[in-house]
Amino acid sequence: VEARAAVRAALEYEGPVYIRFGRAAVPVINDHPGYHFEIGKGTVVREGKDVTIVATGICVDSALGAAKMLEEEGISAEVVNICTIKPLDEEIIINSAKKTGKVVTVEEHSVIGGLGSAVCDCLCANHPVPVKKVGMQDVFGESGSAAALVEKYGLDAKGVYKSVKEFL
Template sequence: MSEVKKIATRDSYGKELIELAKVNDKVVVLDADLAAATRTGWFKKEFPDRHIDCGIAECNMMGVAAGLATTGMIPFVSTFAMFATGRAFEQVRNSIGYPHLNVKIGGTHAGITVGEDGASHQCNEDLALMRTIPGMVVMCPADDIEARACVRAAAEYVGPVYIRFGRAACPVVNDRPDYKFELGKGTVLREGTDVSIIATGIGVGAALEAAEKLAADGISAEVVNICTIKPIDRELVVATAKKTGKVVTVEEHSVIGGLGSAVCDVLSEECPTVVKKIGMQDRFGESGSAAALVKKYGLDGDGVYASVKEFLK
């Protein structure tokens, strides 16, 4: 079997911004002294006049982006997820969300796969925070292909958008001819009848691995990729729950307020279903390699497989 291609979605972000700027002169990029890490430094080399380094002043950067949006520009604001959604939450809420301005926020280095930077930088709350802001679109791409599609979709959408990107390289799972991205729509990557595994971000690759292992045990798992956390694809969530009767959610995020909570919100209203949420269980991360942390917290293929097996008992 050939080795699976792996690409960090922060790399996808940096590359797609350049392609976007080539065809849209309204696109500008702001960064908070982290251009090398967020990959917007690549954009700066190509379009130095359209890149603004705001320094280590994330709150002010959100205000600058809001001002640019009022002039008709399409600002992409870039920094680590911890700083974009945590440190600058008030400015995102009041300066961008409240007036519903056309600002796109790229939160990189999200989740425990930040690795050795430790718990202070491992933001497992960003999706929850951004979901609470009225009118904010929230996306969490599974791989390189989806990350690039998210950037393009964000530029086309008029209004505030948050996109979550990762530091570590992750498997490319959407490399197929029929792949089509639509904001607000999920996709069934694998049909199944016994249990639905609804995943986002790196959880999608893990869910597909787990489904293979479950199949060897005679368990048919349906794998659903939900990239747009908000607005979530309610129709698909209900359809897969009705089909299998059991749902497991997988995310590199707190089980409080993220994908799992969004899925439960839908099902509690439209199709009451037993749900198991796989993710960070109300705790902070810790320093360590990305691979070791993903394994320790049960977010790899083996971990998801074991959790689903236990759930089905």
């Protein structure tokens, strides 16, 4: 749903765009009637009050799974889907950080120069809070099945849950 909407938005956009798609099938997150994709706008896909998990791409599903596990322990995690990193929806990130006071970013990408860096830049300038970046640390990528690599690098729901728990 989101990929289709992003392609349509890119066709209508004046100027260059870059869209990154994965190959693995992933659960559909935004299949509700009120969903509207807009370049530069994120969505809160789960309300929370204790920590914000900002995710993009396939990691949104992992963030939602981690939020469910955290809920079982009485931790309320807000999950924000950032579907475009540039331009970044700074308003949604700042508002969520003000509510929760802690932010974890999750991305299937290097934590250097990706979503985590963009979120850190935004919060540093506007509302400093502790941030943990979950993603590919400063290592070279590997080849393998998407599922195996997502698990290895802690980008599945269990891995995100563990990272959030360690951070809190």
